[in-house]
Amino acid sequence: MAFSEFFQNWIDKYYSQAVSVGKNGDFYTAASVGNLFGVLLANHFLKLIDEKKLTLPVEVVEIGANEGYLMLDFIQALYTLRADVLEQIECFIIEPHEKLKNIQKKLFDEYDLDVKIYNSLKEYRFKNAFFYANELFDCFACELIKDKTMAYIDNDLNIVFKPMNENLLKECEKHAITNSELCIAYKPFLSKLKQACEKLTFACFDYAKKEEKISIRMYKNHQVYNLFEENLKDFFTKSDITYNVNFNHFIQVLKEEGFEVLEYKSQNQALIDFGLEEIIEQAKNTNPQIYKNFINQSKNLMFNFGDKFKFLEFKL
Numbered sequence: 001m002a003f004s005e006f007f008q009n010w011i012d013k014y015y016s017q018a019v020s021v022g023k024n025g026d027f028y029t030a031a032s033v034g035n036l037f038g039v040l041l042a043n044h045f046l047k048l049i050d051e052k053k054l055t056l057p058v059e060v061v062e063i064g065a066n067e068g069y070l071m072l073d074f075i076q077a078l079y080t081l082r083a084d085v086l087e088q089i090e091c092f093i094i095e096p097h098e099k100l101k102n103i104q105k106k107l108f109d110e111y112d113l114d115v116k117i118y119n120s121l122k123e124y125r126f127k128n129a130f131f132y133a134n135e136l137f138d139c140f141a142c143e144l145i146k147d148k149t150m151a152y153i154d155n156d157l158n159i160v161f162k163p164m165n166e167n168l169l170k171e172c173e174k175h176a177i178t179n180s181e182l183c184i185a186y187k188p189f190l191s192k193l194k195q196a197c198e199k200l201t202f203a204c205f206d207y208a209k210k211e212e213k214i215s216i217r218m219y220k221n222h223q224v225y226n227l228f229e230e231n232l233k234d235f236f237t238k239s240d241i242t243y244n245v246n247f248n249h250f251i252q253v254l255k256e257e258g259f260e261v262l263e264y265k266s267q268n269q270a271l272i273d274f275g276l277e278e279i280i281e282q283a284k285n286t287n288p289q290i291y292k293n294f295i296n297q298s299k300n301l302m303f304n305f306g307d308k309f310k311f312l313e314f315k316l
């Protein structure tokens with residue numbers, strides 16, 4: 001089978017198990033560090049409203065929420081920062097995996113929060129949506145490209161490179177992809193977004209590709225493993241599989257599909273622009289313990305995630 005099909009099977013089966021993210025899982029995300037990431041995202045959301053870039057009422061939608069903690073942090077931050085805005089938003093999560101949906105529902109019930117959870121974008125028509133996603137696009141199906149060949153998986157889960165077809169060859173030439181991942185899922189996803197929304201703004205964070213090389217790898221118990229050096233039978237569906245997002249490719253596709261790119265910058269710069277100093281200063285003046293926690297979290301976010309991650313915001 002083509003590598004993209006193998007990758008999609010792996011991702012679906014891995015996340016359907018409701019794997020934990022963070023200390024007890026295979027990998028960390030920015031949201032695992034603590035609630036500061038969600039607070040900053042909420043502050044950015046409020047800035048968009050104040051600058052008239054978003055208008056109320058608005059639907060807030062998360063894709064790739066895993067256990068749901070980022071949405072919880074976002075809502076709690078809005079309650080603290082500007083509770084009046086909460087009255088004019090509805091919150092949604094798009095989650096295809098049943099076990100994760102149950103974990104999310106339990107979390108929101110515990111805090112008496114009304115967050116609607118849907119299987120897919122097809123189940124609701126959004127009028128004016130603010131989407132956000134953290135490490136979503138590195139889970140999109142991709143082909144592995146080496147010169148003019150692409151990867152296949154044989155019956156023993158070995159990676160074999162064979163000549164690629166003419167259509168893929170043209171796509172690679174168009175986006176200057178020679179030895180790297182080629183994401184094949186951008187256009188289908190953007191098509192579903194357009195069908196589901198009258199109007200949307202989408203904010204996302206992901207590990208970014210810095211150079212033209214294959215970056216795909218596996219994470220198990222916070223250790224990194226090379227796909228080409230391990231027996232994939234030991235890892236298939238038992239570990240995370242991911243790769244660095246080629247944002248140049250993604251941005252090209254966004255523009256081709258009629259979306260407008262609003263912001264593209266390092267995650268560090270985005271968090272500063274979201275109001276990092278302002279939020280920490282507020283905590284300093286109100287709660288010493290929260291201030292101390294935020295300082296520790298900010299160091300973790302800045303130094304452990306750093307400029308390796310990018311922030312992209314686009315709209316329709």
